[in-house]
Amino acid sequence: MVHWLAACPSNEMLLPKPIQNLIDSLSRLPGIGPKTASRLTFFLLRAPEILSFDLADALQTLKSGTRFCRTCFNITDADRDECEICTGAERDAALLCVVEDPLDVLALERTGGYRGRYHVLHGTLSPIEGIGPEDLKIAELLRRVRAEEIREIILATNPSLEGDATAMYLRQQLEPFGIPVTRLARGLPVGGDLEYADQNTLLRALAGRQEMD
Numbered sequence: 001m002v003h004w005l006a007a008c009p010s011n012e013m014l015l016p017k018p019i020q021n022l023i024d025s026l027s028r029l030p031g032i033g034p035k036t037a038s039r040l041t042f043f044l045l046r047a048p049e050i051l052s053f054d055l056a057d058a059l060q061t062l063k064s065g066t067r068f069c070r071t072c073f074n075i076t077d078a079d080r081d082e083c084e085i086c087t088g089a090e091r092d093a094a095l096l097c098v099v100e101d102p103l104d105v106l107a108l109e110r111t112g113g114y115r116g117r118y119h120v121l122h123g124t125l126s127p128i129e130g131i132g133p134e135d136l137k138i139a140e141l142l143r144r145v146r147a148e149e150i151r152e153i154i155l156a157t158n159p160s161l162e163g164d165a166t167a168m169y170l171r172q173q174l175e176p177f178g179i180p181v182t183r184l185a186r187g188l189p190v191g192g193d194l195e196y197a198d199q200n201t202l203l204r205a206l207a208g209r210q211e212m213d
């Protein structure tokens with residue numbers, strides 16, 4: 001038997017608008033095709049109301065309840081200027097770890113092996129996608145390095161083509177400051193993502209970081 005959704009050339013004729021709306025919205029998320037979007041929508045339709053209300057509430061406060069830390073550009077609560085890491089008295093302010101996105105901060109924090117601060121670039125250089133230095137928080141990084149007393153800068157961009165190219169570019173930009181610039185040790189899967197690396201691998205990469213030449 002052919003599934004009735006698959007059998008219809010256009011669901012729009014048959015589905016009430018609220019259902020089609022949610023399917024369309026979910027379909028726009030990464031990794032979710034129309035099939036998964038339909039499955040999730042019908043799951044919510046059958047599930048207790050509270051599940052939908054909680055989800056709607058979480059979505060609504062996602063943007064309004066968060067903001068970027070004005071110093072490191074990590075995500076923080078909307079009611080504070082700086083994140084907990086930047087304001088944490090126990091953090092080593094002279095050690096700066098540069099990462100691609102907030103999920104990488106989370107991954108490094110989970111290891112429990114890093115006590116310095118971070119700087120979140122919000123992406124990597126990618127000529128193909130038209131992403132240049134001005135699209136990332138690079139000027140902000142250089143401003144910080146100029147203003148703060150930093151002993152070491154760890155470039156912890158992903159071990160991918162773009163991550164490596166971004167690290168090379170940053171090393172050049174940071175050279176005039178005369179501060180040691182290190183890169184996470186190899187051992188992380190090439191082309192992989194920091195956020196998916198297991199804690200031990202990440203800890204080893206952090207401990208084995210080497211000065212870039």
Ligand SMILES: [Zn+2]
Nearest residue numbers: 069072083086
């Ligand atoms: Zn911060």
